[in-house]
Amino acid sequence: xxxDRSNLSRRxxxxxxxxxxTAIATGVGSWxxxxxxxxxxxxxxxxxxxxxxxxxxxxxxxxxANVAKMVIKEINDAGGLLGRPLELFIxxxxxxxxxxVGNVRKLIQRDKVDLVLGGITSSMRNAIKDVIVARxxxxxxxxxxxxxxxxxxxxxxxxxxxxxxCDEFIPWLIKNGGKRFALxxxxxxWPHTLNVYARKVIEANGGEVIFEEYYPLDQxxxxxTVNRVISNKVDVVxxxxxxPGVGPFFKQLYEAGFLKNGGxxxxxxxxxxxxxxxxxxEIEGLASCLDxxxxxxxxxxxxxxxxxxxxxxFPGTFLFAAGSAATGTYRGLKLWEAAVxxxxxxxxxxxxxxxDHAKIAEGPGGPAEMVPGKRHCKMKMYTAVAKxxxxxxxxxxxxxxxxxxx
Numbered sequence: 285x286x287x288d289r290s291n292l293s294r295r296x297x298x299x300x301x302x303x304x305x306t307a308i309a310t311g312v313g314s315w316x317x318x319x320x321x322x323x324x325x326x327x328x329x330x331x332x333x334x335x336x337x338x339x340x341x342x343x344x345x346x347x348x349a350n351v352a353k354m355v356i357k358e359i360n361d362a363g364g365l366l367g368r369p370l371e372l373f374i375x376x377x378x379x380x381x382x383x384x385v386g387n388v389r390k391l392i393q394r395d396k397v398d399l400v401l402g403g404i405t406s407s408m409r410n411a412i413k414d415v416i417v418a419r420x421x422x423x424x425x426x427x428x429x430x431x432x433x434x435x436x437x438x439x440x441x442x443x444x445x446x447x448x449x450c451d452e453f454i455p456w457l458i459k460n461g462g463k464r465f466a467l468x469x470x471x472x473x474w475p476h477t478l479n480v481y482a483r484k485v486i487e488a489n490g491g492e493v494i495f496e497e498y499y500p501l502d503q504x505x506x507x508x509t510v511n512r513v514i515s516n517k518v519d520v521v522x523x524x525x526x527x528p529g530v531g532p533f534f535k536q537l538y539e540a541g542f543l544k545n546g547g548x549x550x551x552x553x554x555x556x557x558x559x560x561x562x563x564x565x566e567i568e569g570l571a572s573c574l575d576x577x578x579x580x581x582x583x584x585x586x587x588x589x590x591x592x593x594x595x596x597x598f599p600g601t602f603l604f605a606a607g608s609a610a611t612g613t614y615r616g617l618k619l620w621e622a623a624v625x626x627x628x629x630x631x632x633x634x635x636x637x638x639x640d641h642a643k644i645a646e647g648p649g650g651p652a653e654m655v656p657g658k659r660h661c662k663m664k665m666y667t668a669v670a671k672x673x674x675x676x677x678x679x680x681x682x683x684x685x686x687x688x689x690x
Contacts, residue, residue, distance in 0.1 A: 319360040319369045328371040329364075329630055331356060331617075332397035332422075334388050334412060339379025340527060341404055343557060343601060344608035348402065348427065349374055350598040351613040355621075357597075365624055373397055377404075381411035388412045392420035398630040401425040401616050404609055406473045413439055423632050423639075425620060427612030429553060429574070431477035435690040438636055440659045442619065442652070443612035444575050446481035447688035448665050449552045453573035454485045454522075456667055456679055460571075461548030462519025463491040468509050468533065471498040475524035478552075482522060494518055499525065504532040510540045513547070523551040531561040538566040555607030556675065564673035574606035576649035577668045577675045586646040590614070604648075611648040615661065618644045619654060653684065660687035 333352045336345030356372045359365055373395045377384035384403075391397045392415065400416045400423070403409040409426050416424040417438045426434065429443040457465075465486050469475035475498065483493050494516045497509060506529070513521060521542070525533050534549065543549070549570040551558075556578055559567070581588035594604040604610045623638035624630055643653035650664040662684035668675040 319357075319364075319371075328369045329366070329624075330371050330373060330395060330397040330399075332388075332391035332395060332400040332402075333372065333374045334377050334384065334391060334400055334402035335374075336379045336404055336408075337374075337376040339377075341379050344404055344610075345377070345379075345402075346602040347557070347604060347608045347610045348404070348613045350594065350602055351604065351610045352401065352617065354594055354597055355614060355617040359621060365621060366628065366630075377402065377408055377412070379405075379408075381408060384408060384412055385415055388415050389420075392416065392422055397422065398632075399423050399425065399620060399635075401427060401613060401620075404428050406430050409434070410473070421632065423620075423635060425616040427616045428609040429607065429612070431474045432481070432687070432689050433477065435659070437659075438632065440616070440619075440636075440639055440654065440661075441687075441689070442616040442661045443609060444552075444573075444606075444663065444665065445660060445687040445689050446478050448575075448663070448685045449573045450478075450482050450485045451685075452665065452679070452681060453550075453552070453571075453667055454482065454491070455489050457520050457522070457548060457550055457571060458486075458489050458491050460678075461550070462546075464517060464519040465491055465493050466513050466516070466518040466521050467493060467496040467524070468506070468513075468521065469496065469498045469524040470501050470526045470529070472501065478524060486522075491520075499529065501526065501529070503529050506533045506536050509533070510536045510542070513537065513542060514540050518542075518547065520548045520550055523549065524553075526553075527558075527561065530558075534562050534570075535566050538562075543568060553607040554670075555603075555605035557603045557605045557608050559670060559673060559675070564670070567670050568672075570670040571667060571678075572607070572670075572675070573665060573667045574611075575663045575665055576606040576611045577666055577677060578605070579668060579675045579677050580649060580666065584650070587648050587650075590648055606648070615644065615647050615652050615663070618647065619652065619661070651684065655687060655689075658687065658690040660689040662686055 335348045356370050375387040424439045426441050432445040467479050554572040619642040622642045623635050626638040627634035641656045652663045665681045665685045667679035
């Protein structure tokens with residue numbers, strides 16, 4: 285879903301493992317991290333991360349890998365899990381499904397991990413889930429916001445769903461933007477499925493979809509779309525165009541006077557990472573709805589501590605942000621930790637049974653809990669608006685929001 289900043293060099297990637305006594309490259313895009321106290325006799329629990337370290341959304345994947353390192357370090361520093369150290373195995377899915385399938389097989393067949401967490405786009409999840417769950421008979425946690433409708437056994441989702449992102453956000457957009465919506469979209473599964481849900485919510489709240497269009501993922505000329513937005517007097521652009529196209533699209537809308545004339549931009553994957561794609565003026569007033577924004581830290585001590593810990597361990601451009609799945613990665617690993625503790629073992633069936641109702645009292649943006657029988661997560665949701673290159677929280681859910689899935 286995100287922009288192509290730059291590929292991460294092996295040297296820079298390895299430097300991010302400074303906390304560990306042993307960070308071993310075991311092949312191109314393959315890494316294993318062991319804590320200081322792990323040894324051959326300690327029977328480690330193995331955690332696999334499959335995420336985009338390189339490719340068009342590599343900066344999001346690197347943030348997710350960093351969060352995994354942070355959480356695994358925290359667990360190991362506290363004595364491990366069930367008295368055993370955790371070993372972290374990381375494979376690059378490279379924003380390429382065919383590469384990802386081969387690398388994920390390494391986690392299952394070579395490394396024999398007890399859990400796989402990762403995947404950013406829905407096409408990536410669909411490509412690797414059978415390798416993990418059906419053929420690999422391994423537990424899989426998918427951490428990203430997505431279009432819903434994923435009800436595969438042994439696959440748990442810890443990012444927001446359309447109900448969590450749309451049910452309160454779209455009425456806010458109608459009140460604070462207008463009733464005439466355009467749905468410009470990238471042509472793949474997430475926008476298509478999300479737009480079906482969004483359209484229902486828009487129309488149920490008295491709004492109207494003026495047009496809904498789909499474009500190739502690499503399209504960067506949106507002059508015809510911009511003309512349709514302006515000529516049809518669209519109030520709200522509910523965007524699901526993704527990088528590399530989203531930056532040029534927003535810039536072209538700005539230059540056509542959409543914002544100056546009172547138009548409202550909205551994009552539910554936009555977080556602190558993606559704010560930097562455009563100049564601040566080009567996206568002033570852009571509204572997003574996510575489970576966490578850094579703007580929450582002054583009021584939420586746990587989120588502030590978590591944010592500070594991440595920034596200390598991983599300073600640089602890979603930000604701890606919700607749209608990049610960093611929050612879903614944290615939430616997923618902590619819910620899994622709680623489930624393993626309850627199960628007393630890492631057997632897939634036992635952990636899945638415990639994970640089905642797992643809860644955490646603290647997390648980025650607040651507590652979270654799995655909905656029994658649904659394999660999706662309740663969480664708090666926040667609406668934020670871009671102002672001067674930063675986010676300002678303008679609305680929040682009253683409590684944990686149900687994902688309404690499965």
